[in-house]
Amino acid sequence: MMLIDCGLLFPDDDMGGVDKVLPDFSYVLENADRVEGIVITHGHEDHMGALPNLLKDLKTKLIGSELSLRLARNRLDEANLLGQAEFIAVKDGERRKFGAFDCQFFPVTHSVPHGMATAFRTPAGVILHSGDFKLDLTPVDGRITDLTGLGHLAREEGIALLLSDSTNADEHGHSQSETTVGGVLYDLFHAHEGRRIITACFASHIHRVQQIADAALAFDRTVVTLGRSMQKNVALAREMGILNIPDHALRDISDLDDLEPDKVCIISTGSQGEPMSALSLMAANDSKWLRITSNDTVILSSHPIPGNESAVSRVMNGLVRMGARVVHSGHSDVHASGHAKAEELKTFLAVTEPKNFIPVHGEYRHLVAHAALAEKMGVDPKHILVCEDGDRVELTKTGIERQGSVPAGYVYLHGTLSDIGRGLLEDRRVLGNEGVVVITATVDLDQRRIVGGPEVVSRGWVYEPEAGDLLDDAADAAYDALRKVLKDEDAGLGDMEQGMRRAVGKLVSDRTGRRPILMPLVTSQH
Secondary structure, eight states, X not given: OEEEOOOOBOOOGGGTTOOEEEXXXXXXXXXXXXXXXXXXXXXXXXXXXXXXXXXXXXXXXXXXXXXXXXXXXXXXXXXXXXXXXXXXXXXXXXXXXXXXXXXXXXXXXXXXXXXXXXXXXXXXXXXXXXXXXXXXXXXXXXXXXXXXXXXXXXXXXXXXXXXXXXXXXXXXXXXXXHHHHHHHHHHHHHHTTTSXXXXXXXXXXXXXXXXXXXXXXXXXXXXXXXXXXXXXXXXXXXXXXXOOOOGGGEEOGGGGGGSOGGGEEEEESOTTOOTTSHHHHHHTTOOSSOOOOXXXXXXXXXXXXXXXXXXHHHHHHHHHHTXXXXXXXXXXXXXXXSSOBHHHHHHHHHHHOOSEEEEESSOXXXXXXXXXXXXXXXXOGGXXXXXXXXXXXXXXXXXXXXXXXXXXXXXXXXXXXXXXXXXXXXXXXXXXXXXXXXEEEEEETTTTEEEEEEEEEEESSSOGGGOHHHHXXXXXXXXXXXXXXXXXXXXXXXXHHHXXXXXXXXXXXXXXXXXXEEEEEEEEOO
């Protein structure tokens, strides 16, 4: 077994306190002795963020570009798990064998430097995994997607199966070049001269950081980084020579008070509205380092990830409320996607000419759209599969077909809880939307009579000071149900609680149309 990436999902707003959503690693761990390694296609959290969670139970090789491995190393170092991984850096175009796997690595352009596509030579033919990519012909670092190398591989050996990034498959045209953002940033810095400028982007988007820094330097501004991941990644990228900011132009956030506000550019984390990120703290006036004023311009050089829209909106509202001018991708081209759109995906299909095709990475609608593009580009519909998590596919000389499935669910993390499960998530959703009703009573089991209550207490269902009659009626319904159950000599406390639950639940539903969580509790007195 060779794994490709090990990422996490960003929790949705309705996930009630969930910090991370991870893959269910049970199938991998059951086959741990077969795992040869993990290919890291690039350094984004949704492709390597779950490495610490897997490697605490697995020791294996990590294979990828030097930058991807350095970013992964930082994550494992924070978790004290460096000893669990053997780091194997590979170069563009390099071909290496890892156990039974004959791999070759091709450069692709993405929104983090040094992404790679991976070709696996197998007895059934070449399997090519694109990684996340776009066809940017003028990238910031000049490192373009290697269509020449991939085309040569397709002509000489053929691509038996292509697995390709589908994130923008339902968007027409071509994605913008990353370098176009640089010109927009320059114009914004010019338009906002005399004001302090705060920018926010992904800490891993080194090319965007470079372009922000270039714009700042063009207007004689000092660059200040804010946020732990931004500070660490900028230091790493400068050390590796892939980020060019002169020493004299880069200062620590602790020096901010010594600098003229209109000669500063702060590059911060938090572009996705993460709750405790540097930008969110600024918007809530809780930042340790600075206070937003009417002389600030905040540039969100990103686009909200699906599910993060409301969090980003809250941050923008907070910044505007404090007087800042906020610039975002809705009214200025301050972001360029790192994923290929439809015309680029068609070009990639034309170059690789796969015999079989499986779209990967994207929502289900993106996979279906990409499958349609593949058919349009001449791939036989019988050789295209739209798969879901856990699907097991066999590649043979004659084609691909499903061969059952393996466990591939989600694991929900909240604080130190390892997996809070879907049941608890549903309870939290109901609590948040419907509230809770607690019904308590005390009975004498020997005499089969009620000696206390029932009492009904509500939180989040109705406002108690204004709903006395409703709560009294709920208590009366519980009382009648409890008396009825007590007449049965064989009925226990559980039966009594169930009787009260049914009676109160019916009243609550009939009178309010709501379904709060009902918690009956009957205690006995002898």
